[in-house]
Amino acid sequence: MSRNPHVLIVEDEPDLANLYAAWLTDGYAVETAYDGTTGLDAIDESVDVVLLDRRMPGLSGDTVLDTIREQHVDCRIAMVTAVEPDFDIVEMGFDDYLVKPVSKTDLTTVVDQLLLRSTYDEQLQEYFALAAKKALLDAQKTEAERSSSREYERLEDRLAVVRTKVDDTMEELFDQDVYHRLCQDISRNPSPS
Known part of the structure; x- marks a missing residue:
């Protein structure tokens, strides 16, 4: 039996954290933490996505983010914050960044995209392991x-199935509007040669 994806909301404003949780409870197992220390204590391998405020008393969201990445916890992290992004974000280990205020649609979309990207990562890992x-x-x-081996035949079949899944997931990723906008931004602003 598959479980609902686990989303941890780390937000020092309880009303806002609870609102985010209410928006997400239909499709996800949601947990809230009202400060960075409690958020770090709640991080384990069951957490799929962390929605993390940057500016919190005590442990800041930046410190929580760095600690999660240092612990090599396999989860996706979106900063959900009133802090406007600046060039300091280039070196930060988050997967997405939302500037408050955010809507229910913004929040659910980013969680869905992060979960989809996680699936894609897992599929790619399996694909490359099989290809190797x-x-x-x-x-x-x-x-x-090779022709007389059932194991080799199963390997080829599994490789074909995983390749199809990778292609389908990639197509789904690019069908989402945010990825179209990202590609448009990249094509409008090519890197200098």
């Missing part, structure tokens, strides 16, 4: 040996 096994067997075994 196939390449090794292709180099070490003759065509006759």
